[in-house]
Amino acid sequence: MPKKLILLIGAPGSGKTTDAKLIAEKHEGSFTSYSTGDLIRKEVENETAIGKIAKDFVAKGDLVPTAIVVEMIVAAVKAAPTEIVLLDGFPGKEKQMQHFCDFLFSNNGIKLISVIEVRVNEEVAKERWLASGKDEDIFQHEMSAYTEAISVIEKHYEDKNVLKIIDGEKDLEAVVAEIDTFLVSKL
Numbered sequence: 001m002p003k004k005l006i007l008l009i010g011a012p013g014s015g016k017t018t019d020a021k022l023i024a025e026k027h028e029g030s031f032t033s034y035s036t037g038d039l040i041r042k043e044v045e046n047e048t049a050i051g052k053i054a055k056d057f058v059a060k061g062d063l064v065p066t067a068i069v070v071e072m073i074v075a076a077v078k079a080a081p082t083e084i085v086l087l088d089g090f091p092g093k094e095k096q097m098q099h100f101c102d103f104l105f106s107n108n109g110i111k112l113i114s115v116i117e118v119r120v121n122e123e124v125a126k127e128r129w130l131a132s133g134k135d136e137d138i139f140q141h142e143m144s145a146y147t148e149a150i151s152v153i154e155k156h157y158e159d160k161n162v163l164k165i166i167d168g169e170k171d172l173e174a175v176v177a178e179i180d181t182f183l184v185s186k187l
Helices: 016-026 036-045 049-060 066-079 094-106 122-131 136-159 172-186
Strands: 003-010 031-035 084-088 110-119 163-167
Touching: 003 016, 003 066, 003 172, 016 031, 016 084, 016 172, 031 036, 031 066, 036 049, 036 066, 049 066, 066 084, 066 094, 066 110, 094 110, 094 136, 110 136, 110 172, 122 136, 136 163, 163 172
Parallel strands: 003 084, 003 110, 031 084, 110 163
Antiparallel strands: none
16 A cells, blocks of 8 residues: 655745644654654764765755655655655755656655645744754755745646645644644545
8 A cells, every 4th residue: 555645845944844743743653754854864863875975965054966865755755654654844846846756656655645835934934943043044045945946846736736835824733733634634
């Protein structure tokens, strides 16, 4: 049976990682939550082959090369202990989206159920990012990469009728409840 995948996308600081973790906790044993950033950091910490390549990109705040990210994500999703997987922070650029679409088209082990965009304005995103003790220069770098790619990513997933936009500026409980209600209706 293929894994059911839900992607959570949004600006750096949008809260998507927290949202995904809270939903996975609510549905413990049914949902697994992965953060693309955490998966990459774990590879770097464990000094795997992928981690060694990724380390230089991460240090500069650059996106890790597409083929590496997709390979890592596919392995994580396939190895997930549950049928339903929430993955946040992917795709972060058009090339990642295209590469992953090609993979999904030619492989029936993973079925994309939905793409949820947690939408916040740049001011809110920056405020949250800085409040979590992260570097402002890295925020600006990641935000410009996100801004550059998001309209193409939105259009692609809209055309496939899998995009759902959630107002991420509401309080955390309201955002999580809205995402959760939507997901339950899709599954």
